[in-house]
Amino acid sequence: MYPKQYFQGIATLTGCVIGAGILGIPYVVQKSGFWTGMVVLISLGLAMLLIHIMIGDIAMESKKCSQLVGHARHLLGKKGMILMLVSMVVGIYGAMVAYTIGVGSSLAALLGGSAFVWGMVFYCIMAVIVIGGVSALGNSETWLEGFKYLALILIFVMLFVAPQFSTDxxxxxxxxxxxIPYGVILFSYIGTAAVLELCEEMRNCKKFVRRAIVVGSLIPLIAYVLFTVGIIGVLGKGTTEMATLGITTIFGAKGAILFHIFAILAMATSFIALAFALKEAFWKDLGIPHLASWGLTLIVPLGIITTGVRSFVGTLDTSGAIAGGIVGILVVLMHAKTHKLTSSKGIMYAALIILFGLGMLYQLFG
Structure with a gap:
C-alpha cells in the first residue's frame, strides 16, 4: 500500500513537467519531420528521467533541505552555485512568461476579451498560491492534477476517434x-525543481522516492507521445504553434473548450511548482526573507510580460536549450562528485553532457 505522500510526490513532479511545453511539442515535431521529432522526444524523455533520478539521489543523501542552488554550492563551490542560480532563474522566469502568455491566449479564446488582461488575472491568482508552503503546494497540485488528467484522457479519445485523424x-x-525540436522538447521535460519538492514531501517514506521519480518522469513521456501523435494525426501540416488554437478549426469553438481547459490546468500546475521552487531557492539557499523572495520571484517575469513578449514557442525554445542544458550538466557533475565512478556511469555522464552541450551550442550558434 502506497502512502498519500507517494501520490502527492508524483502529482508534484508531473504537475511541474506537463505544462506549456506539451502545447508546443506537436508544432516542432511536425516542423522537423514526424519521425525525427519522435526520436528527439523519446531520447530527451529518457535523458531527463536519468537527471531526475540523479537529483533524487543527491537530495536524499543530503542532510540539508536545499534547492539545487544550495546543493550546487555544497558540491561544486561558489562558481557552481552562481551558474546554477543563473540558469535556474533564467529557466523559471522564461517558463513563467510562457505560461502566462499561453493561459492568456486560452482564456481569451474561451471567454473573449484581451489575452494580456486574462494573463494578468492568471498571474495574480498564481501569486497568491505561490506564497504558501510545501503542504499547500502538494494539496493544490494533487487536486489540479486530477482534473488535468481527466481532461487529457478525454482529449486523447477525441483526437484518436476524430474522422480527420490520418496516419498519412x-x-x-x-x-x-x-x-529543431530540441529546445522546446527539453523545456517540456524539465522537472528538476519539482524533484526536490517531491523529496521533501516524501521525507517520511524515503523507500518510495525513486519509484515516484521514475513514475513521475515516465507519465509525461507517454502523455507527450500520445498528444503529439493525436494532434499531428488530426492537423498534419496545419499544426499550429500552440496546439489548442489549431484544434478550434477542426472541432469548432465549443469542441475546443476541453482543450483550452486542459491547457490552462497544465500551465497552472507547472507555474505553481516552478515559481514555488524559485521562491524557496531565494529564501532557503540565499537567505532572502520569505516575503522578499516571493516578490523577487514574481516581479521580473511580470516586467518581461509587460514589455510585449508574445512568442510562445520562441520562449520555450530559448529557456529549454540554454537553462535546461546548463542545469543538466551541473546535475551530472554533482552526481559524479558524490558517487563512485564506474565505466557504465562514466559513459552515461559523458553522453548526457554531450547531449546538453550540443543543444546549447545549436541554440547559440545554429
Whole structure:
C-alpha cells in the first residue's frame, strides 16, 4: 500500500513537467519531420528521467533541505552555485512568461476579451498560491492534477476517434533536423525543481522516492507521445504553434473548450511548482526573507510580460536549450562528485553532457 505522500510526490513532479511545453511539442515535431521529432522526444524523455533520478539521489543523501542552488554550492563551490542560480532563474522566469502568455491566449479564446488582461488575472491568482508552503503546494497540485488528467484522457479519445485523424501525416525523418525540436522538447521535460519538492514531501517514506521519480518522469513521456501523435494525426501540416488554437478549426469553438481547459490546468500546475521552487531557492539557499523572495520571484517575469513578449514557442525554445542544458550538466557533475565512478556511469555522464552541450551550442550558434 502506497502512502498519500507517494501520490502527492508524483502529482508534484508531473504537475511541474506537463505544462506549456506539451502545447508546443506537436508544432516542432511536425516542423522537423514526424519521425525525427519522435526520436528527439523519446531520447530527451529518457535523458531527463536519468537527471531526475540523479537529483533524487543527491537530495536524499543530503542532510540539508536545499534547492539545487544550495546543493550546487555544497558540491561544486561558489562558481557552481552562481551558474546554477543563473540558469535556474533564467529557466523559471522564461517558463513563467510562457505560461502566462499561453493561459492568456486560452482564456481569451474561451471567454473573449484581451489575452494580456486574462494573463494578468492568471498571474495574480498564481501569486497568491505561490506564497504558501510545501503542504499547500502538494494539496493544490494533487487536486489540479486530477482534473488535468481527466481532461487529457478525454482529449486523447477525441483526437484518436476524430474522422480527420490520418496516419498519412506521420512522415519525415531528416537527421539534419534533429536539433529543431530540441529546445522546446527539453523545456517540456524539465522537472528538476519539482524533484526536490517531491523529496521533501516524501521525507517520511524515503523507500518510495525513486519509484515516484521514475513514475513521475515516465507519465509525461507517454502523455507527450500520445498528444503529439493525436494532434499531428488530426492537423498534419496545419499544426499550429500552440496546439489548442489549431484544434478550434477542426472541432469548432465549443469542441475546443476541453482543450483550452486542459491547457490552462497544465500551465497552472507547472507555474505553481516552478515559481514555488524559485521562491524557496531565494529564501532557503540565499537567505532572502520569505516575503522578499516571493516578490523577487514574481516581479521580473511580470516586467518581461509587460514589455510585449508574445512568442510562445520562441520562449520555450530559448529557456529549454540554454537553462535546461546548463542545469543538466551541473546535475551530472554533482552526481559524479558524490558517487563512485564506474565505466557504465562514466559513459552515461559523458553522453548526457554531450547531449546538453550540443543543444546549447545549436541554440547559440545554429
Amino acid at each position: 501525416n506521420f512522415t519525415g525523418f531528416v537527421p539534419g533536423n534533429l536539433m
